[in-house]
Amino acid sequence: GQGVEQPAKLMSVEGTFARVNCTYSTSGFNGLSWYQQREGQAPVFLSYVVLDGLKDSGHFSTFLSRSNGYSYLLLTELQIKDSASYLCAVRDSNYQLIWGSGTKLIIKP
Amino acid sequence: EAAVTQSPRNKVTVTGGNVTLSCRQTNSHNYMYWYRQDTGHGLRLIHYSYGAGNLQIGDVPDGYKATRTTQEDFFLLLELASPSQTSLYFCASGRTGEGYTEVFFGKGTRLTVV
Numbered sequence: 001g002q003g004v005e006q007p008a009k010l011m012s013v014e015g016t017f018a019r020v021n022c023t024y025s026t027s028g029f030n031g032l033s034w035y036q037q038r039e040g041q042a043p044v045f046l047s048y049v050v051l052d053g054l055k056d057s058g059h060f061s062t063f064l065s066r067s068n069g070y071s072y073l074l075l076t077e078l079q080i081k082d083s084a085s086y087l088c089a090v091r092d093s094n095y096q097l098i099w100g101s102g103t104k105l106i107i108k109p
Numbered sequence: 110e111a112a113v114t115q116s117p118r119n120k121v122t123v124t125g126g127n128v129t130l131s132c133r134q135t136n137s138h139n140y141m142y143w144y145r146q147d148t149g150h151g152l153r154l155i156h157y158s159y160g161a162g163n164l165q166i167g168d169v170p171d172g173y174k175a176t177r178t179t180q181e182d183f184f185l186l187l188e189l190a191s192p193s194q195t196s197l198y199f200c201a202s203g204r205t206g207e208g209y210t211e212v213f214f215g216k217g218t219r220l221t222v223v
Contacts, residue, residue, distance in 0.1 A: 031208035042199060042214035043152070050208025087151065091210055101151035 002026045004090050004100035011106045012078055020073040020086045020103045028093020029066060034073045035087040037102065043087055047073070075105075083107045112136070115200050115215035122190050122222055130185040130218050132200030140203040141183040142212065143167070143175055145196040152199070158183060190222045 012018040035043040049064040085102040154167030156175035174186040
């Protein structure tokens with residue numbers, strides 16, 4: 001069946017970096033998006049990737065390998081306010097979004 | 110300011126009760142969605158619509174009805190609420206582009222069925 005998998009939790013240190021992984025197995029692929037969800041708030045769109053490789057968006061970068069069904073969101077120069085859950089969503093061949101359960105990123109001082 | 114507004118923000122009802130969750134978007138998007146979010150399950154699609162009068166079934170539709178009365182308004186109906194429907198509900202609107210669907214979420218409705 002279709003699925004998008006993310007680790008439940010990730011810990012890192014302020015000023016360093018964090019890589020949030022996402023693996024997927026879906027019926028077709030028409031893009032992958034990343035969302036940030038702060039505690040008690042709604043998800044907010046961050047970025048998307050559709051082609052293989054690294055896409056640099058400043059504080060956030062995203063990587064995609066379609067042959068491996070794998071993406072990651074890289075956050076650099078972490079700040080405490082980056083503490084949030086990060087959701088991965090894959091758009092399948094029917095243009096439906098398949099969501100991962102999210103990775104809760106905990107940043108320590 | 111473009112937005113998705115949900116009401117109520119919090120609701121407590123009894124088992125067997127009727128509940129209507131309301132959603133209005135000012136984004137002029139064709140697509141609107143109802144999701145529920147539960148710990149360990151992430152976002153699960155209940156129903157969605159791509160225009161007034163249109164309704165599509167999502168992944169977890171049992172126990173829910175939805176109506177899209179206008180481009181702006183999308184409602185979720187629970188006619189016989191059960192404790193398993195206790196959840197955080199998000200309404201959203203969406204726009205599509207080359208390689209992405211960008212979804213704009215409302216602030217959510219926390220529903221408790223006792």
